Amino acid sequence: MSEQVRDAQPPDLPALVALERTLFGAEAWDEASLRAELDGPGRRLLVVEDGPRVAAYASTMVLGDVADLLRIGVDPARQGRGLGGALLAAVVDHARAAGAHRLLLEVAATNAAALALYGRAGLVEVDRRRGYYRDGVDALVLGLALA
Ligand SMILES: CC(C)(COP(=O)(O)OP(=O)(O)OC[C@H]1O[C@@H](n2cnc3c(N)ncnc32)[C@H](O)[C@@H]1OP(=O)(O)O)[C@@H](O)C(=O)NCCC(=O)NCCS
Numbered sequence: 001m002s003e004q005v006r007d008a009q010p011p012d013l014p015a016l017v018a019l020e021r022t023l024f025g026a027e028a029w030d031e032a033s034l035r036a037e038l039d040g041p042g043r044r045l046l047v048v049e050d051g052p053r054v055a056a057y058a059s060t061m062v063l064g065d066v067a068d069l070l071r072i073g074v075d076p077a078r079q080g081r082g083l084g085g086a087l088l089a090a091v092v093d094h095a096r097a098a099g100a101h102r103l104l105l106e107v108a109a110t111n112a113a114a115l116a117l118y119g120r121a122g123l124v125e126v127d128r129r130r131g132y133y134r135d136g137v138d139a140l141v142l143g144l145a146l147a
Contacts, residue, residue, distance in 0.1 A: 016045075016054060042098075046087060066100060068104050106140070
């Protein structure tokens with residue numbers, strides 16, 4: 001694919017705040033939370049540009065031998081074109097390079113698009129957290145062995 005994955009920079013923050021609101025509504029991270037993803041312990045915030053705009057982003061935390069995918073989002077107008085897959089591949093590469101042996105994430109059991117993306121990347125269910133989300137939906141904990 002032609003889109004380039006790169007590290008987020010402070011000037012990307014307004015676009016990321018807007019994407020968060022669009023994608024996650026009441027659960028959206030604010031600018032301070034996103035800024036902490038730029039330089040927090042073990043954090044890496046990746047973005048994909050589409051023309052001059054940020055079209056997708058993913059936030060990862062690597063602590064010890066575990067990598068957590070904290071967020072991944074694609075502009076609704078650009079979903080279904082492989083951006084999520086490209087970002088997830090970059091997250092896996094980063095996690096491996098940072099020494100992680102496992103990638104873990106939580107996803108709503110009803111999030112069909114995300115489950116399709118993760119399943120294609122080889123992530124498998126390792127646990128289920130019942131009623132984890134505010135609306136009572138279960139969270140699936142998915143994992144991928146990186147070693
Ligand atoms: C999940 C998300 C990141 C996927 O990004 P994307 O760029 O559309 O992903 P891709 O184009 O690489 O692949 C999407 C896959 O989901 C499938 N898909 C898309 N919409 C779907 C839907 N409503 N139901 C089922 N599958 C769906 C696509 O067919 C594709 O699978 P395939 O390649 O096997 O056909 C994106 O949908 C998104 O931002 N969702 C809102 C935020 C979110 O839920 N993030 C994850 C939880 S933190």
